[in-house]
Amino acid sequence: MEISLTEENYIKAIFSINTNNRGLGVSTNQLSEHLQNKAGSVTDMLKRLAEKKLIHYKKYKGVFLSDKGQKMAIGIVRKHRLWEVFLMQKLKFKWDEVHDIAEQLEHIKSDELTQRLDEFLGKPKFDPHGDPIPDSKGQLSHLKAKPLSHYNTKGQFVFMGVSEHSKSFLQYLSSIGLGIGDLIKVEEINKFDNSLKIKINKNSLHFFSDKVSSNILVELKK
Amino acid sequence: MEISLTEENYIKAIFSINTNNRGLGVSTNQLSEHLQNKAGSVTDMLKRLAEKKLIHYKKYKGVFLSDKGQKMAIGIVRKHRLWEVFLMQKLKFKWDEVHDIAEQLEHIKSDELTQRLDEFLGKPKFDPHGDPIPDSKGQLSHLKAKPLSHYNTKGQFVFMGVSEHSKSFLQYLSSIGLGIGDLIKVEEINKFDNSLKIKINKNSLHFFSDKVSSNILVELKK
DNA sequence: AGATATTTTTAGGCTAGTCTAAAATTTTAT
DNA sequence: ATAAAATTTTAGACTAGCCTAAAAATATCT
Numbered sequence: 376m377e378i379s380l381t382e383e384n385y386i387k388a389i390f391s392i393n394t395n396n397r398g399l400g401v402s403t404n405q406l407s408e409h410l411q412n413k414a415g416s417v418t419d420m421l422k423r424l425a426e427k428k429l430i431h432y433k434k435y436k437g438v439f440l441s442d443k444g445q446k447m448a449i450g451i452v453r454k455h456r457l458w459e460v461f462l463m464q465k466l467k468f469k470w471d472e473v474h475d476i477a478e479q480l481e482h483i484k485s486d487e488l489t490q491r492l493d494e495f496l497g498k499p500k501f502d503p504h505g506d507p508i509p510d511s512k513g514q515l516s517h518l519k520a521k522p523l524s525h526y527n528t529k530g531q532f533v534f535m536g537v538s539e540h541s542k543s544f545l546q547y548l549s550s551i552g553l554g555i556g557d558l559i560k561v562e563e564i565n566k567f568d569n570s571l572k573i574k575i576n577k578n579s580l581h582f583f584s585d586k587v588s589s590n591i592l593v594e595l596k597k
Numbered sequence: 598m599e600i601s602l603t604e605e606n607y608i609k610a611i612f613s614i615n616t617n618n619r620g621l622g623v624s625t626n627q628l629s630e631h632l633q634n635k636a637g638s639v640t641d642m643l644k645r646l647a648e649k650k651l652i653h654y655k656k657y658k659g660v661f662l663s664d665k666g667q668k669m670a671i672g673i674v675r676k677h678r679l680w681e682v683f684l685m686q687k688l689k690f691k692w693d694e695v696h697d698i699a700e701q702l703e704h705i706k707s708d709e710l711t712q713r714l715d716e717f718l719g720k721p722k723f724d725p726h727g728d729p730i731p732d733s734k735g736q737l738s739h740l741k742a743k744p745l746s747h748y749n750t751k752g753q754f755v756f757m758g759v760s761e762h763s764k765s766f767l768q769y770l771s772s773i774g775l776g777i778g779d780l781i782k783v784e785e786i787n788k789f790d791n792s793l794k795i796k797i798n799k800n801s802l803h804f805f806s807d808k809v810s811s812n813i814l815v816e817l818k819k
Numbered sequence: 820a821g822a823t824a825t826t827t828t829t830a831g832g833c834t835a836g837t838c839t840a841a842a843a844t845t846t847t848a849t
Numbered sequence: 850a851t852a853a854a855a856t857t858t859t860a861g862a863c864t865a866g867c868c869t870a871a872a873a874a875t876a877t878c879t
Contacts (some may be wrong), residue, residue, distance in 0.1 A: 378867090379865080381865080381866065381867095395772040398745070402826080402827085403826075403827055403828085404825090404826065404827080412829085412866090412867065412868085413867075413868060413869080414827065415827085415828070415829080415830095415867085415868070415869075415870090416866070416867050416868070417827090418827065418828055418829080419828095419866070419867080420865095420867095421824070423865085423866095434827080434874085435828075435873090435874060435875065436825080458851090462710075465717060466710070466714065466717055467713065468709075468714040472612055472709070475707075476705070476707050476710055479705045479706065479707075480702075483698070483701045483702060484701065485697075485698050485701075487690075487694070488684075488688070490825060491689065491690070492688065495687060495688055499852075545798060560841075601835080603835080603836065619878080624856080624857085625856075625857055625858085626855090626856065626857080634836090634837070634838085635838060635839080636856075636857065636858085636860070637837085637838070637839075637840090637857085637860095638836070638837050639857090640857065640858055640859080641835090641836075641858095641859095642835095642836075642837095643839080645835085645836095656844085656857080656858070657843090657844055657845065657857060657858075713823070732833090742848075808873080820879100821878100821879095822877100822878085822879090823852080823876100823877080823878080823879100824875105824876080824877070824878090825874100825875080825876070825877085826873100826874080826875070826876085827872100827873080827874070827875085828856100828868100828871105828872080828873070828874085829871085829872070829873085830869100830870090830871080830872090831867100831868100831869090831870095831871105832867100832868080832869085833866100833867080833868075833869105834866090834867085834868105835865090835866095836863105836864090836865095836866100837862100837863080837864085838861100838862080838863075838864105839860100839861090839862085839863105840859100840860090840861090841858105841859085841860080841861105842857100842858080842859070842860090843856100843857080843858070843859085844855105844856080844857070844858085845854100845856070845857085846853100846854080846855070846856080847852100847853080847854070847855085848851100848853075848854090849850085849851090849852080849853090
């Protein structure tokens with residue numbers, strides 16, 4: 376069965392909203408917002424996707440991915456994240472530059488290509504933002520990291536990933552020289568606004584607002 | 598201006614027919630044949646491409662690429678051939694497997710990506726079939742190689758490329774273990790049917806029909 | 820529970836890109 | 850040089866994917 380680029384993007388959108396939603400089903404308006412098109416257009420497409428058995432859809436009741444749709448979504452995510460690793464690791468792109476290109480590359484259809492790319496990159500488990508890469512069977516590793524803001528203590532942490540992927544946030548992190556694997560030492564906590572005074576790799580000093588520290592995923596330094 | 602995938606494929610088709618045609622202009626039927634769709638559809642699209650100034654088109658008179666169209670075509674060819682190098686050199690794909698995947702990858706839009714891929718691969722001048730890769734300015738190196746059949750003498754030659762790209766031909770060459778750079782020694786010429794008895798790298802013995810030897814591009818061994 | 824607000828679907832319309840069949844133009848052959 | 854053949858264009862129709870506006874269903878508020 377032929378799946379169009381547009382259909383793939385709907386599947387991906389349903390998947391991505393749903394994983395945040397913890398399995399409540401995705402509404403027409405959520406999709407319309409996410410994909411930047413009108414609710415009526417979304418309804419049209421949902422009918423077509425249901426026809427193709429990629430989703431479970433009941434009028435007015437929201438939508439779930441079918442097993443088939445779920446597999447497809449995971450396949451796309453796998454490709455997206457592998458290409459991001461390729462772009463950063465092999466072609467030396469910066470953090471904030473890879474998303475748009477990977478958004479195109481994720482639609483290339485060739486299982487063999489995905490497989491070989493995976494091997495070429497050393498079967499990475501996480502992408503450059505710390506997001507897990509599904510393996511060839513669709514299995515996801517789980518990152519134990521939590522938001523820096525969650526700990527609310529001084530101490531040393533290792534930077535494992537981000538939970539916000541906007542260009543401006545990633546550019547900010549680059550600008551202060553913070554990358555995956557770096558050491559973050561929390562030296563002071565301001566109890567009034569939950570801002571933190573931190574040091575990166577024992578060198579540069581910075582302040583993190585609550586908004587920043589809640590989007591930085593860390594593990595406790597062992 | 599937005600160029601669709603379909604439009605890119607038309608531009609590429611016009612370019613590819615025209616380079617064989619040595620600048621005579623491309624007919625509607627040639628395009629219809631090449632792209633496997635109907636003549637009426639082609640006419641529709643030619644109007645649109647002319648509107649966008651990508652081609653010069655006069656009713657009933659065939660079509661040429663404009664400068665703009667020519668640049669676009671060369672850009673697509675450049676991407677196609679760079680990706681083929683990537684697929685073979687880095688991902689170890691076989692000769693006959695790379696074309697279909699490169700056909701998808703050539704449409705990825707990012708000048709920065711093309712540039713970095715080029716550097717990553719060491720700015721190759723030829724693709725794995727011996728076809729020249731346009732540089733970032735659109736300049737093509739020119740292969741001095743000629744068809745093996747052209748020489749019509751015994752002697753030693755270096756295999757530089759192919760002038761036929763079908764899967765079956767490439768698979769045949771793989772099957773006899775012939776790859777770019779290999780030494781071809783012509784030991785006998787059959788004057789009746791122009792078939793050749795040859796040895797590859799001083800080892801394996803084979804017979805080349807006229808059809809084979811006219812699609813194998815070689816240079817004289819120095 | 821009934822009125823109001825919100826969400827979702829339906830209906831009708833648009834464009835890109837395709838098709839078929841008929842009409843127009845060009846080429847070839849007598 | 851004209852008739853026949855081949856090529857190309859036009860005209861009308863279809864699908865995918867989008868839009869707007871109106872109608873239907875659901876959710877919310879008092």
